[in-house]
Amino acid sequence: MGGPRFEPVRTVRAYERIVEQIEEAVETGALTPGQRLPSERDLMAQFSVSRSTVREALRVLQARGLVQSRPGDPNGAEVQPFSPAALHKSMTTLARVDELSLGELVQFRMVLDASANLLAARLRTDEQLAEMDAAIERMRRAAEVSYDEFSAADVAFHDAVARASRNKLIEISTGVVRSIVLNLIAGKIASSDDRVALMRRSIRHHEEVLDAVRAGDGPLAARLSRETMYDYYVDYVPADERPALRALLEE
Template sequence: MSTTHSFEPAVPVHTYQRIVDQIEQAVISGDIPVGSQLASERDLMVQFGVSRPTVREALRILQSMGLIESRPGTRGGPVVLAPSSKTLSRSLRALVGTDALDVSALVEYRVVLEGTTSRLAAVRHDAEQLERMRAAIEQMERYAEANSDSFAAADIEFHEAIWEASGNEVLRLTGEAVSGVLRAIIQRDVENEHHDNRLKLESAAIDRSLFAAIEQRDGARASGIARRAVADRFGLLVESDLDRRALAALAE
């Protein structure tokens, strides 16, 4: 017995994308070492059996991805670059900026991110990182009754300082990758509160208690404060009962 289903029309993959995929895989696997040069455009045309415009489009995309770089004076093709923090940030920003991730997933991510980085920051922070956190808290308190945009910027600065102090590069990079989305939610949150100074002061007070736990190197307390703060503040953005229960479990 056959069934009917509504399918989207099949879309052929562009030839240049096949070139991009092959070169990207060769770089990731190490078959093409970082720092080496790709073949010249003419050689790539022969290897792939395509036209020069197709090769150039593939190289343009690879360069925009941060995988290759054209350097003046090179006799061969573009130079292969090591994966960078900017590459990861750009990819993650593209992901969270689309419908691929909903708000619930983003809120859950932030609960995990803040809880884990706060615990690690309590162990690994140095004096300079601690001072950066302290300064951000003071700015939040200063701007709570004046400028909402500056308050939101100081809030993000505080959490970015924690991500850095965690000493975990992956957590820091992924935190930075979604910082634009987090900033937008924070600013919208402030606007919806009609610039309620009391709520902003409460937020600053929670962050100050988090700062105190990190300063005292109490990782368990810092993690708990951070997780609960995110769940309480952004829980209203989570719509389904199942997602709300999951968020509550993460915040425990």
Template sequence: MSATHSFEPAVPVHTYQRIVDQIEQAIVSGEIPVGSQLASERDLMVQFGVSRPTVREALRILQSMGLLESRPGTRGGPVVLAPSSKTLSRSLRAMVGTDALDVAALIEYRVVLEGTTSRLAAVRRDAAQLERMRAAIEQMERDAEANAETFADADLEFHEAIWEASGNEVLRLSGQAVSGVLRVIMQRDAEGEHHDNRVKLESAAIDRRLFAAIERHDAEEAGRIARHAVADRFAPLIDDERDRRVLSVLAE
């Protein structure tokens, strides 16, 4: 007796996508070094056994991903770029836009990110980084009377300063990658009718307490303030009760 299983219809993959996947993997793995030139279109046509339009479509996608760059006056193919936070941010925005990644997952990530980077920043921060944080908070306090966009800019500047002060390049880059997605949520949150200037000032006050903990090297307190701040701020945007419970656990 044979087992039964419900399969989904097979979806054909465009030829250019197979080229994109192979070249992307070669760049990420280091097989094709950053700064080098890719083979010419003609050479790629021969290697992949495809037409010129197919190669050009693959190169166009790779350039839009930020992995290649065409430079005037160079011979051969485009120059290979290092994968960056912008590349990841673009992918995350696309995933959120197509519901492949939900907002709850991003908020959970933000809780972990802010808690960890704040703890590290309390240990590693220097005077210049502290000054950058202080200036961002003062800008937030001034912009509470202005529009939500400028307030969100200052808020993001404060957190970017913390990511930098953490001294962990992986966390800094991943923070920048996801910030492009969450900034839209932050601005919408600040623009809501229930979020008047008083609420913006309360948000700035929380960041000032976080700054104080980082300034006095209190890693435990800095992590706690950061986790709770993100969880409290974004919990209303999560509909699922189980996801809200998970967020509460992460914040502790």
């Protein structure tokens, strides 16, 4: 017999309804960062639920980074400003359970960084160019001394480029994806025999990108970014995932 196919009905627990309503209030601006929720007692009355149900809802909201609840605080939980921590946690979990492969993460980083470079080349300020210059100089000084210091300077360079894109979502996403990718391969880089050579090559790539950004050549800055990412990460990515990275190099 024809007709639509229906899915089984899912029983929604009371605390999930509380979470949904508070999330909606935050999303619509009815609740803003710094505001406090009603006390536990008031929430119990408003939602007509037990204290344990309210506390479970607050636990979920806190885990998602939406509110901060302090033990013993007589006031209600405080609504938190947006933080990339929740996005970082979600993507890290996806990577760990193999829902996101290293190849997919690297490919996404290639897309994000290329876009950031393209926009930065057109929108950067002289102060942001100076930040990029300073970051590369720090990379040069650290290359012979400390990989950790080199990595911190590398991050500072990419952060400056992302800020110059003037897109908050690009800025947040590039930082999150970069952190996850580097954590996944940190051990391999640390044990590399030619780590100093890798750092020197990375500095040259960054210098080329900065020259393109300074010249206002967005397409070149984007292409150099994709090529740099490919060269740096391709040997760490499984062979069957490399064609997806190479596809981003084709004009």
